[in-house]
Amino acid sequence: MEIITRQANANRAAEHWALNYADDLGLSNDPFLIGPGEDTDSPAGIHKRLVALGPTPKPADIDNIIGNKSWTTGQLQCDECKRPAKATVEIGGQVHEDQQSSTLCVRCIRKALALLEATL
Numbered sequence: 001m002e003i004i005t006r007q008a009n010a011n012r013a014a015e016h017w018a019l020n021y022a023d024d025l026g027l028s029n030d031p032f033l034i035g036p037g038e039d040t041d042s043p044a045g046i047h048k049r050l051v052a053l054g055p056t057p058k059p060a061d062i063d064n065i066i067g068n069k070s071w072t073t074g075q076l077q078c079d080e081c082k083r084p085a086k087a088t089v090e091i092g093g094q095v096h097e098d099q100q101s102s103t104l105c106v107r108c109i110r111k112a113l114a115l116l117e118a119t120l
């Protein structure tokens with residue numbers, strides 16, 4: 001069970017980028033090592049720029065490097081009511097790693113709690 005916010009997504013962006021692109025790069029020991037003059041828009045170059053932002057980057061900086069907001073807004077839509085939310089909780093798995101998990105907003109959590117308590 002994990003809380004998801006734009007900031008939490010931003011904090012994990014470099015790590016998740018590495019996980020997503022490690023295999024695709026097909027390089028050896030350090031697939032994210034790029035030299036001077038190499039393409040900074042390649043997966044390796046983008047990873048290096050994400051890491052350079054530090055452990056708590058501004059979500060907007062992540063968006064600018066990647067070119068869209070999908071990496072900072074991922075899982076900020078409730079699986080129950082389908083509405084966007086500023087914060088959600090993922091239940092049933094690790095963030096971004098378990099297809100069986102559900103992401104719920106506070107309104108739906110409260111509703112579920114009320115329904116559950118009414119049956120006890």
Ligand SMILES: [Zn+2]
Pocket residue numbers: 078079080081082083104105106107108109
């Ligand atoms: Zn909801």
